[in-house]
Amino acid sequence: MGKIVDELGSEQRGFDGSSGSSNGSSSDSRNLLCNGLIRFAHHCNLKCVLVLVLSLLIFLPALFLLIPSHHNNHGFDAASDVKAQAAVEAYFRLEKPVLQLIPHIEQLEDELSGEVGVPFTKISVLSMRQAGAPNLTDVIFGVLPDPINTPINPVSLSLLKTSLIDLFLLRSNLTFLSSIFGQSSSFQILKVAGGITVIPEPVTIWEMPQMLFNFTLSNSILDINENLAELEQQLKGGLHLRSFEYTFVQVTNFVGSTTSPPVTIQASVYSDLGRLVPSRLKQLAEIIQNSSPSRNLGLNDSVFGKVNSVILSTYLENTIHAASPSPSPAPSPNPSFSHSPSPSSDCKHNSPSKKGSPCSPSSKPKGSPRRSPRPHVHRDLPSAPSFSPNPSTQPSSSSSQFRPYIGIWLLVCIAVIFHFM
Numbered sequence: 001m002g003k004i005v006d007e008l009g010s011e012q013r014g015f016d017g018s019s020g021s022s023n024g025s026s027s028d029s030r031n032l033l034c035n036g037l038i039r040f041a042h043h044c045n046l047k048c049v050l051v052l053v054l055s056l057l058i059f060l061p062a063l064f065l066l067i068p069s070h071h072n073n074h075g076f077d078a079a080s081d082v083k084a085q086a087a088v089e090a091y092f093r094l095e096k097p098v099l100q101l102i103p104h105i106e107q108l109e110d111e112l113s114g115e116v117g118v119p120f121t122k123i124s125v126l127s128m129r130q131a132g133a134p135n136l137t138d139v140i141f142g143v144l145p146d147p148i149n150t151p152i153n154p155v156s157l158s159l160l161k162t163s164l165i166d167l168f169l170l171r172s173n174l175t176f177l178s179s180i181f182g183q184s185s186s187f188q189i190l191k192v193a194g195g196i197t198v199i200p201e202p203v204t205i206w207e208m209p210q211m212l213f214n215f216t217l218s219n220s221i222l223d224i225n226e227n228l229a230e231l232e233q234q235l236k237g238g239l240h241l242r243s244f245e246y247t248f249v250q251v252t253n254f255v256g257s258t259t260s261p262p263v264t265i266q267a268s269v270y271s272d273l274g275r276l277v278p279s280r281l282k283q284l285a286e287i288i289q290n291s292s293p294s295r296n297l298g299l300n301d302s303v304f305g306k307v308n309s310v311i312l313s314t315y316l317e318n319t320i321h322a323a324s325p326s327p328s329p330a331p332s333p334n335p336s337f338s339h340s341p342s343p344s345s346d347c348k349h350n351s352p353s354k355k356g357s358p359c360s361p362s363s364k365p366k367g368s369p370r371r372s373p374r375p376h377v378h379r380d381l382p383s384a385p386s387f388s389p390n391p392s393t394q395p396s397s398s399s400s401q402f403r404p405y406i407g408i409w410l411l412v413c414i415a416v417i418f419h420f421m
Contacts, residue, residue: 075129075137076102083126086142087152088256089190090116090164092174095182098130098137104180111176112141116163118156122146140190157193164189165198168258169225188222192256196221199250200228209248209268212281212316213288215297217265218305221258224251224265227303235267238298239287244272266313282320285312 075098094101101108105125112123126140143160145152152160166172167187174184189196198221217224224231232247241247252264269276269284276284288310291297296307 074098076105076125076127078124078126078142082124082144083142085144085148086124086126086191087145087157087193088143088160088164089126089140090143090167091138091140091186091188091190092184093131093186094137094139094184095135096137096180097135098128101128101137101139101181104178107178108139108176108181109141111178111181112174115174116143116160116167118143118159118163120146120153120156121160152193161192161196164192165196168221169198169200171202189256189258194256195252195254196256196258197250197252198225198258200225201248203248209270210315211250211266211268211313212284213310213312214264214266215310216262216308217299218261218308219263220261221251221253221263223261223304224249224263225258231265231299231304234298234300236298238291238295239269239284241269242271245269246271278319278322281316285316285320288312 105128109123109125112125117123121143124142124144126142127138128140129138130136131138143152163172167174168189174187176182176184228249232249235247235249236245239247246269248268248270250266252266253260253262254264288297289312291310293307296304297310299307
């Protein structure tokens with residue numbers, strides 16, 4: 001019994017010794033950590049800590065950006081090479097959330113091809129983005145040539161322009177067969193190769209008036225279309241048009257966009273009374289050319305900005321030059337038909353005259369007016385010979401030629417009588 005108690009006592013002492021050694025080792029490790037921190041604090045000041053924190057703030061966001069995201073909850077973007085191939089771009093809005101539309105992009109491209117597609121082209125959705133409201137999506141699509149890396153056929157491009165302009169002017173609408181896409185709105189043209197010309201008022205090609213002049217405004221086609229009535233009314237006042245005369249405009253953007261400035265306005269004037277006469281066109285040309293910059297062609301500069309580069313059309317230039325009277329050249333001199341001053345009473349009879357007399361053609365003054373030739377002259381008939389003796393030396397009778405011989409004849413007669421006596 002006493003042996004067992006001794007063994008338990010020895011084990012207890014052994015346990016106490018081991019626990020004391022372990023406590024000593026843990027206290028030593030704590031001491032080493034504290035000493036390390038103290039040494040680090042001595043070597044690093046507050047500036048180093050701030051630099052370390054800022055470095056972490058910059059590095060962590062960059063790290064998240066480098067990690068590819070497989071799900072984009074905000075929209076869709078086509079590849080950059082597809083966007084670069086698009087010769088035409090247009091925009092519209094759908095009343096659907098973007099997350100519902102992204103899985104059906106290929107179906108949307110097929111339906112767009114049925115709406116505006118033309119031969120030798122294909123439609124590709126370039127981007128989809130959530131609009132201001134969660135249930136609205138902005139869609140941009142492009143028209144690419146087919147095959148790729150070739151220009152779009154000019155005939156196809158012309159047909160495509162017509163379709164897009166009709167959509168912009170609400171003369172037609174995008175109607176999708178599937179209910180997935182909902183209603184479309186706010187159609188705009190963003191880019192068309194070669195530019196576009198929009199005629200806001202519907203008119204046939206036979207009713208199209210001749211453009212008289214053009215000018216440039218720092219507006220978009222969309223701005224002009226929304227303020228068209230105001231533009232035409234103010235332009236009518238600026239040109240001093242009459243009550244039965246009206247303006248007609250067409251708008252060109254050389255980038256092919258309905259949303260980007262500037263635009264070139266081509267304007268014309270037509271009348272209820274019919275075609276404008278050249279004299280009226282000349283008056284309009286003078287009004288346009290003499291209009292001061294401050295008048296701005298009558299346009300409100302707070303709405304339309306400043307008018308720039310006013311140029312008369314070739315049609316108006318040719319019309320006013322044709323309407324201007326030009327002095328007719330004098331006819332070539334023709335002595336046979338020159339007009340002489342009123343002849344004297346001596347020239348009224350039919351007797352011939354001597355050369356150099358007042359009745360002679362050669363004695364006419366050089367500066368006399370000329371008259372056009374008369375048609376009764378026949379140049380194929382020979383003219384009768386003319387005589388021009390001096391009237392002062394003309395004998396009174398033909399018997400004066402025999403006066404020298406009368407005396408001789410009388411003497412001969414007297415001599416004969418005396419011979420026979």
